[in-house]
Amino acid sequence: MERIRAKYYIETPYELEKAAQVLAGEQSSGTFVEIPGETEELKSRFAARVESITPLETVTEPAIPGAKSPTGKYQRAMLEVSWSIENFGYNLPVLISTLQGNLYEITQFTGLKLMDIEFPESYSEAFKGPRFGIEGCRGLTQVYKRPLIGTIIKPSIGLSPEQTAELVKTLAEAGIDFIKDDELLSSSANSPFAKRVNAVMKVINDYADKTGKKVMYAFNISSEIDEMQRNYDKIVQSGGTCAMISLNSVGISAAKKICDNGALAIHGHRNGWGMMNRHPLLGIEFPAYQKLWRLAGVDQIHVNGIQNKFWESDDSVVRSIEACLKPMFGGFSVLPVVSSGQWGGQAPETFRRTQTVDLLYMAGGGIMGHPFGPTGGVKALHQAWEGAVEGLSVEQAAEKYLEFRKSVEKFGKK
Amino acid sequence: MERIRAKYYIETPYELEKAAQVLAGEQSSGTFVEIPGETEELKSRFAARVESITPLETVTEPAIPGAKSPTGKYQRAMLEVSWSIENFGYNLPVLISTLQGNLYEITQFTGLKLMDIEFPESYSEAFKGPRFGIEGCRGLTQVYKRPLIGTIIKPSIGLSPEQTAELVKTLAEAGIDFIKDDELLSSSANSPFAKRVNAVMKVINDYADKTGKKVMYAFNISSEIDEMQRNYDKIVQSGGTCAMISLNSVGISAAKKICDNGALAIHGHRNGWGMMNRHPLLGIEFPAYQKLWRLAGVDQIHVNGIQNKFWESDDSVVRSIEACLKPMFGGFSVLPVVSSGQWGGQAPETFRRTQTVDLLYMAGGGIMGHPFGPTGGVKALHQAWEGAVEGLSVEQAAEKYLEFRKSVEKFGKK
Numbered sequence: 001m002e003r004i005r006a007k008y009y010i011e012t013p014y015e016l017e018k019a020a021q022v023l024a025g026e027q028s029s030g031t032f033v034e035i036p037g038e039t040e041e042l043k044s045r046f047a048a049r050v051e052s053i054t055p056l057e058t059v060t061e062p063a064i065p066g067a068k069s070p071t072g073k074y075q076r077a078m079l080e081v082s083w084s085i086e087n088f089g090y091n092l093p094v095l096i097s098t099l100q101g102n103l104y105e106i107t108q109f110t111g112l113k114l115m116d117i118e119f120p121e122s123y124s125e126a127f128k129g130p131r132f133g134i135e136g137c138r139g140l141t142q143v144y145k146r147p148l149i150g151t152i153i154k155p156s157i158g159l160s161p162e163q164t165a166e167l168v169k170t171l172a173e174a175g176i177d178f179i180k181d182d183e184l185l186s187s188s189a190n191s192p193f194a195k196r197v198n199a200v201m202k203v204i205n206d207y208a209d210k211t212g213k214k215v216m217y218a219f220n221i222s223s224e225i226d227e228m229q230r231n232y233d234k235i236v237q238s239g240g241t242c243a244m245i246s247l248n249s250v251g252i253s254a255a256k257k258i259c260d261n262g263a264l265a266i267h268g269h270r271n272g273w274g275m276m277n278r279h280p281l282l283g284i285e286f287p288a289y290q291k292l293w294r295l296a297g298v299d300q301i302h303v304n305g306i307q308n309k310f311w312e313s314d315d316s317v318v319r320s321i322e323a324c325l326k327p328m329f330g331g332f333s334v335l336p337v338v339s340s341g342q343w344g345g346q347a348p349e350t351f352r353r354t355q356t357v358d359l360l361y362m363a364g365g366g367i368m369g370h371p372f373g374p375t376g377g378v379k380a381l382h383q384a385w386e387g388a389v390e391g392l393s394v395e396q397a398a399e400k401y402l403e404f405r406k407s408v409e410k411f412g413k414k
Numbered sequence: 415m416e417r418i419r420a421k422y423y424i425e426t427p428y429e430l431e432k433a434a435q436v437l438a439g440e441q442s443s444g445t446f447v448e449i450p451g452e453t454e455e456l457k458s459r460f461a462a463r464v465e466s467i468t469p470l471e472t473v474t475e476p477a478i479p480g481a482k483s484p485t486g487k488y489q490r491a492m493l494e495v496s497w498s499i500e501n502f503g504y505n506l507p508v509l510i511s512t513l514q515g516n517l518y519e520i521t522q523f524t525g526l527k528l529m530d531i532e533f534p535e536s537y538s539e540a541f542k543g544p545r546f547g548i549e550g551c552r553g554l555t556q557v558y559k560r561p562l563i564g565t566i567i568k569p570s571i572g573l574s575p576e577q578t579a580e581l582v583k584t585l586a587e588a589g590i591d592f593i594k595d596d597e598l599l600s601s602s603a604n605s606p607f608a609k610r611v612n613a614v615m616k617v618i619n620d621y622a623d624k625t626g627k628k629v630m631y632a633f634n635i636s637s638e639i640d641e642m643q644r645n646y647d648k649i650v651q652s653g654g655t656c657a658m659i660s661l662n663s664v665g666i667s668a669a670k671k672i673c674d675n676g677a678l679a680i681h682g683h684r685n686g687w688g689m690m691n692r693h694p695l696l697g698i699e700f701p702a703y704q705k706l707w708r709l710a711g712v713d714q715i716h717v718n719g720i721q722n723k724f725w726e727s728d729d730s731v732v733r734s735i736e737a738c739l740k741p742m743f744g745g746f747s748v749l750p751v752v753s754s755g756q757w758g759g760q761a762p763e764t765f766r767r768t769q770t771v772d773l774l775y776m777a778g779g780g781i782m783g784h785p786f787g788p789t790g791g792v793k794a795l796h797q798a799w800e801g802a803v804e805g806l807s808v809e810q811a812a813e814k815y816l817e818f819r820k821s822v823e824k825f826g827k828k
Contacts, residue, residue, distance in 0.1 A: 088600070089602070092663075094597075104689045155460075188503070190459075223508065225667045253639045253668035275689075282689060310520065310521055311519060312519070
């Protein structure tokens with residue numbers, strides 16, 4: 001029978017083998033009462049199995065509150081556990097409760113982070129996965145051989161539909177590929193969802209009629225399920241190509257239901273992620289997280305960015321991009337969304353470390369605030385990526401390309 | 415215009431006022447570009463407002479990774495921020511993105527925990543809230559003036575529907591009020607959901623016909639939204655009174671949709687909670703968390719238990735119970751579910767500290783493993799609570815009550 005394997009980074013004041021067995025027990029048939037004649041069969045079918053334990057460093061202070069060490073030492077390790085899919089089948093929420101449920105409460109651990117998950121082959125048939133992914137999003141925007149260049153409407157909240165549409169017009173004419181709502185805005189007092197779609201899609205459709213280029217706009221449909229579906233349908237009817245969902249705020253059951261419609265590329269925003277990831281020994285790492293959302297059918301997912309304005313290290317961002325670009329079951333393609341403090345100056349380093357242009361690269365001020373205006377800003381981003389792929393440094397690219405040089409002068413490190 | 419207020423426990427290497435403004439900016443209209451003629455009006459309508467900052471202790475090591483302090487000191491504080499409901503209306507996911515979104519990523523904080531939320535009065539009309547709550551769950555089980563006594567089917571996973579039903583029969587005859595599936599089981603290879611409902615409800619309905627007492631069974635419907643709805647309907651058609659949802663695994667959009675059916679009491683399981691709460695300066699505290707789920711319509715919610723087997727302190731459990739018992743808008747009643755390592759010996763302390771019997775008190779081994787069998791186990795729990803309400807200590811209650819004395823001898827601290 002197929003099994004799902006999960007890898008955890010753990011810390012425990014106890015013996016590793018014992019702590020691992022507590023986890024496996026808590027998350028499956030642990031406290032077996034005797035059922036006449038069947039106990040051993042049940043155990044071998046349904047019990048979680050500790051596959052491997054790799055001891056790592058020991059420390060003298062626990063990472064998070066838990067049992068006190070009798071020896072004063074806390075042992076860290078990488079732990080692999082597996083479950084038969086007979087336990088949960090293809091039920092994502094029950095799978096999540098199994099991999100990320102009560103185990104975070106176990107006092108025998110003073111640190112526990114889910115690092116990665118391996119799914120068996122049959123999951124590729126049970127789930128449709130992303131309907132568009134990298135190639136699909138390229139097809140919808142007609143952008144090839146370079147990152148899609150995107151931006152976020154700012155201010156996050158407060159603009160009327162007409163003001164938003166005016167900005168979209170400016171950005172479309174500047175050559176942008178992608179625009180998104182901020183996650184703080186779905187339907188506000190002065191920008192009701194349907195009115196914003198009407199105003200924005202009129203601009204986008206007109207521009208597409210004129211030029212053949214249809215800007216992808218990710219409208220934030222995050223809401224209760226019925227309203228999400230209504231908003232999704234509104235986008236489809238209006239000729240839009242993308243909907244945005246705040247994954248953690250909406251939850252996987254409703255998000256998957258929306259993804260299953262299959263008519264729009266789904267932009268997966270990961271706001272709230274810091275809560276689950278910021279501590280090095282609590283929560284979940286991105287390689288595991290993004291797999292769950294690919295199963296659910298998300299086409300684009302946020303990975304933060306190199307030299308970002310948030311707390312995350314470049315190494316972590318690189319790992320996230322690499323995780324997205326690694327095929328699942330030879331497919332289930334998802335487009336990494338690079339954002340946070342990006343203006344193009346990070347392109348050389350991003351390319352150097354990831355060797356990919358399969359990105360949605362989002363910049364805010366770097367576009368709207370460019371000395372030559374938004375057209376110059378979009379051009380500077382194209383140049384940044386051309387330079388990056390040519391292997392140029394920021395300085396070399398600035399020398400070669402005028403608009404990018406202006407960006408460096410304005411946005412580069414002083 | 416009505417506002418929502420949130421209270422955060424923060425830590426920052428910077429000046430408190432500056433850090434607070436970064437949060438307010440990031441989570442609303444912070445990076446305002448100039449929109450001719452409207453900027454000030456927009457700001458005053460949509461900007462988050464820092465309501466108060468209460469400085470607390472300083473420390474020399476950051477709680478979680480973030481910006482390095484130039485002074486070597488990290489200042490903690492309680493911070494209150496408010497938003498106009500014009501920003502998100504009654505959209506729970508967008509509200510969550512506002513209160514618990516990118517703010518966890520801000521490098522200017524080396525600790526951030528959402529402590530509490532205050533909702534304006536109009537939320538009481540926009541949301542139906544729990545349809546049953548404490549009084550409704552008492553009505554469905556006909557249990558008054560004492561806690562509902564419940565148990566969890568163990569082993570968590572592996573039993574057939576017939577074996578489960580057999581256990582339910584034993585427990586019903588022992589006088590139990592409530593039984594639940596484990597969160598690891600919804601539909602497994604050897605216990606498909608519908609078959610389990612059929613087998614279990616036959617026992618429960620037969621017993622109710624005979625005695626007038628209908629045991630409440632919380633079937634775990636956690637799944638994708640369509641399957642959850644089918645499973646919910648199956649329970650209703652079979653005469654069941656309760657469905658269980660793993661809140662964090664399913665997500666709030668789908669959970670609310672199910673709650674809105676209004677035909678079953680919803681048992682809200684919080685597995686995964688440790689990930690969001692275990693670190694003292696990252697995530698969310700239960701008083702805030704349970705309010706969101708009451709808005710969504712959950713009737714029962716897990717609060718762990720006094721002297722539990724997990725990591726959580728008694729103080730924290732008491733705060734959680736108190737949070738549940740505090741009315742929202744004068745109502746929105748939710749029943750706190752006490753579980754984890756409970757066997758009755760914790761009843762005196764639980765009552766002493768909370769002065770309530772409005773609880774669903776869950777015990778496992780304390781019932782099935784009682785020396786007189788399950789009937790003795792249930793009786794011992796009733797006695798434990800009678801003793802608790804009389805103000806007896808564990809020792810005094812053990813002296814007075816035979817079955818409870820046997821529990822103390824078997825399960826009490828050696």
